[in-house]
Amino acid sequence: MADTEPDDRTLVARARAGHQDGYAALMARHRDAVWRLARGAVGDADEALDITQEAFVAAFAALARYDDSRPFRSWIARITLNKCRDWARRRAVRRFFAFAKPLDDAGHIADAAPDPEQALHSQAELARINAAIAALPASLKDVLLLRTIEGLSQSDTAATLGLTEKAVETRLYRARAKLSEMLRDDAPPRV
Structure with a gap:
């Protein structure tokens, strides 16, 4: 980070004051790390992108509760991990109901990914x-x-x-x- 760029605390203060550039700068600075964390937790790049979006929406909705004495990166990482756990719970419920269907009705659920070969x-x-x-x-x-x-x-x-x-x-x-x-x-x- 160059000396001319504001730190996370400054960006959070701008975002709390309603300045869109504060939100945008925080997201630009941390989105790749949040996505990598989500991808590592769920193992799927597309799902990780959805989780990244959910994490930032939740973080910005709760920005008033952010503690400035802690690093923003740690705070957004905690939110991301919670969103990953939510995703895993939803996936487990979907999987339960998917397997509850008769096999003839579940043909569309099969994984369409290419063979490993x-x-x-x-x-x-x-x-x-x-x-x-x-x-x-x-x-x-x-x-x-x-x-x-x-x-x-x-x-x-x-x-x-x-x-x-x-x-x-x-x-x-x-x-x-x-x-x-x-x-x-x-x-x-x-x-």
């Missing part, structure tokens, strides 16, 4: 990694995404998730070990 090896491997990350338990996945993918410090991750720094360290170690185990197997990721 049609995809490039690197794309298939990336999808496998994203699926493995998405399959991690939330307590491990959140720490892994914030520390490894988003590059938050251990203390910022702890503050964002309401954990101790030691808990972050332990969960990160477990997440990496679990991810290695899942990717070592040729089987699909296990929950």
Whole structure:
């Protein structure tokens, strides 16, 4: 960030005062990180885009409750993770009802994605990694995404998730070990 660009606190103050440029600058500054976090949590780029939009709408609606003493990035990350959990709950409900239909009525639900043989090896491997990350338990996945993918410090991750720094360290170690185990197997990721 150049010295001439306002910091997040200044942009939040402008947004709270009703200036559209404050909202736009906050979104431009943080949307890629929010999208990466959502994609890592749900494993799907299109769904991550929807979650990113939902996270920013929720953040801007709750901007009056933002605590200026904490980093905006941590605050929007927490909102994003909550939106990812909401998405997972909705998906579980949809899946339950989709499988409740007779098989003849569920033909349109089948995944239309190309076969793995049609995809490039690197794309298939990336999808496998994203699926493995998405399959991690939330307590491990959140720490892994914030520390490894988003590059938050251990203390910022702890503050964002309401954990101790030691808990972050332990969960990160477990997440990496679990991810290695899942990717070592040729089987699909296990929950």
